Amino acid sequence: MDKPKFYEQLAKILDVGEVKPDSVLRDFEAWDSLAALSILAMADSKYGVTIKAEEIRSVVTADQLASLVESRQK
Amino acid sequence: MKSIFKHKKISAIVSVVPKEEYRFDDEYPAFKLSPEKAKRFKKMMSLDRHRIAPPEVCSSDLCLYGLQQLLKDGTLKKEEIGALVFVSQTPDYFMPPTSNVIHGKIGLGPDVICLDINQGCAGFLLGLVQAFLLLEISALPKVVLLNGDTCSKQMDKCNRISYPLTGDAGSVAVIERCEDENPIYVDIKNDGSRYKAILVPAGAYRTPASPETIKLNEVEEGVMQSEQHIHMDGAAIFNFTMDSVPPQVDETLAFSGDTRDSIDWFLFHQPNPFILTQMAEKMKIPAEKLPNNIVSLYGNCSSVTIPLNIAQNCAEPLKDKSLRVCFSGFGVGLTWLTMVMNLGPLPVCKIVDYQAG
Numbered sequence A: 001m002d003k004p005k006f007y008e009q010l011a012k013i014l015d016v017g018e019v020k021p022d023s024v025l026r027d028f029e030a031w032d033s034l035a036a037l038s039i040l041a042m043a044d045s046k047y048g049v050t051i052k053a054e055e056i057r058s059v060v061t062a063d064q065l066a067s068l069v070e071s072r073q074k
Numbered sequence B: 001m002k003s004i005f006k007h008k009k010i011s012a013i014v015s016v017v018p019k020e021e022y023r024f025d026d027e028y029p030a031f032k033l034s035p036e037k038a039k040r041f042k043k044m045m046s047l048d049r050h051r052i053a054p055p056e057v058c059s060s061d062l063c064l065y066g067l068q069q070l071l072k073d074g075t076l077k078k079e080e081i082g083a084l085v086f087v088s089q090t091p092d093y094f095m096p097p098t099s100n101v102i103h104g105k106i107g108l109g110p111d112v113i114c115l116d117i118n119q120g121c122a123g124f125l126l127g128l129v130q131a132f133l134l135l136e137i138s139a140l141p142k143v144v145l146l147n148g149d150t151c152s153k154q155m156d157k158c159n160r161i162s163y164p165l166t167g168d169a170g171s172v173a174v175i176e177r178c179e180d181e182n183p184i185y186v187d188i189k190n191d192g193s194r195y196k197a198i199l200v201p202a203g204a205y206r207t208p209a210s211p212e213t214i215k216l217n218e219v220e221e222g223v224m225q226s227e228q229h230i231h232m233d234g235a236a237i238f239n240f241t242m243d244s245v246p247p248q249v250d251e252t253l254a255f256s257g258d259t260r261d262s263i264d265w266f267l268f269h270q271p272n273p274f275i276l277t278q279m280a281e282k283m284k285i286p287a288e289k290l291p292n293n294i295v296s297l298y299g300n301c302s303s304v305t306i307p308l309n310i311a312q313n314c315a316e317p318l319k320d321k322s323l324r325v326c327f328s329g330f331g332v333g334l335t336w337l338t339m340v341m342n343l344g345p346l347p348v349c350k351i352v353d354y355q356a357g
Helices: A003-013 A033-047 A053-058 A062-072 B024-031 B035-045 B059-072 B098-106 B123-134 B192-197 B234-256 B273-282 B302-318
Strands: B002-005 B008-017 B021-023 B049-051 B081-087 B113-117 B142-150 B168-177 B184-190 B217-220 B223-225 B265-268 B323-331 B335-343 B348-353
Touching: A003 A033, A003 A062, A033 A053, A033 A062, A033 B035, A033 B234, A033 B273, A053 B234, B002 B123, B002 B234, B008 B059, B008 B123, B008 B302, B021 B024, B024 B035, B035 B273, B059 B098, B059 B142, B059 B168, B059 B348, B081 B098, B081 B123, B098 B113, B113 B123, B123 B142, B123 B168, B123 B184, B123 B302, B123 B323, B123 B335, B142 B302, B168 B302, B184 B234, B192 B234, B234 B273, B234 B323, B234 B335, B265 B273, B265 B302, B302 B323, B302 B335, B302 B348
Parallel strands: B008 B348, B081 B113, B081 B142, B265 B323
Antiparallel strands: B002 B184, B008 B168, B021 B049, B142 B168, B184 B335, B217 B223, B323 B335
C-alpha cells in the first residue's frame, strides 16, 4: 500500500492539510459517523476492501487504519 | 428468487409531494452545525432542499390526493379499481389497514381487495410484484398501487444526519393487463438476519411505547434520537448496498438478456447521492443513465423515490415512447429487488403538490 497516498486521501476526508501516521482519528474536528462512511467508501472504491463500522471504531491512529485496510487487500 | 411476469403494464403514475419545501441553507443552524461542518455535509450529500409534510398530513393523505387526481381527470374510473395496495411504514393506524381507510374515503364497492404492505425502500418494486400477482384474478380490472411515507415523523427535527436527508411523499401507480407479452424480469432477495440495520426499536409490541422510549438520547454530537425513531446503521447499510445490489443487478440483466448498453435508464431507489455515486462507479453505469437527483430535490422518501425518479427524470421521453428500464430498490428488511422491463408510453406521469381539503 502506498501509505503517503492513503494519508493524503484521509486528510481530504477529514478536511485537514495533513494526516500523520500517529494522528489520533477521533481528535479531528471532522471525525464523525459521516467521516467513517467516507472512509468505508474510500476503502471500497480505491482499495477494493469492505470494512465494518466497528472496525473503524476500534482503531485509534491513522496508521492503524491504514494497516487494517492493507490487511484486507488480497 | 427470480420471476417473469407477462402481459402486465404500468399505465399511469402520479407522485404527490407536500408543498412545504425547506432548504438546507436555511435549516442547518437548527442542527447546531458549525458553518464549516454544514458546508462539508452539504457537499458530501449534495443537499439542497426537501419536502416535509405538516403534522396533520399522513402518507395516506398524499396518496389519496394522487388517486383523486386520476379519478378527477378521467384517467381512472372507480369501477376499474379491483385492488388497493398501500405500501408504507407510516400507516394511519396499527389497525385497520390504511388501504381500507382509503377504500372508504374514495367510496369504492365491496368487490375490492385491500392490502397493506409494510415496506420501505424496496416497497415500490415489491408493490409492483404484488400488483402483478393480483392481476391473475381475471375479475380484477386494475390495481392501484399506493406508496407513501412520512419518514420525517420518524425522527427528531434536530437530528443533523437523518433529518436533512429525509423527505415525505406519496405516489399512485395504475397497473393493468396489456395485449403485448411485455415480459417483466424480477429478482427478489431478503436477509432478515440484518434487520437491525434499519429499525424503529420501540412503539409496536416487541418494546411497547413508554415514557422511557419517547426520551431523546444524544447518540452522537448533534444527533438526538429516541427509541421510537428510525435507527440507521449507516455503515452496515453502506456495506449491504455495495455488496448486495451490484450482483443482483448483474444477475437480473443476465436473466433478462440485457446489458448496460441495452438499458436506457437505471432508475434506482435514492438513499442519498453519495451512496448512489459509489454504486454507479462500482457497477460501471454511466452517470447519465443513473439519475441521482431525487434526494437533492425532495429528500429520501422511502419507496416513493422510484416513482418520483420516473416522473422527475423520464416523464418527457415516456409520453409517447417505451423505454427499457432497470429498477432497483434496496433497504429496510433487509430487502432488495431489481426489475427489468419496458416502461411506457406513460401519458400520465407527473409530480403534483399536495393540496389539503
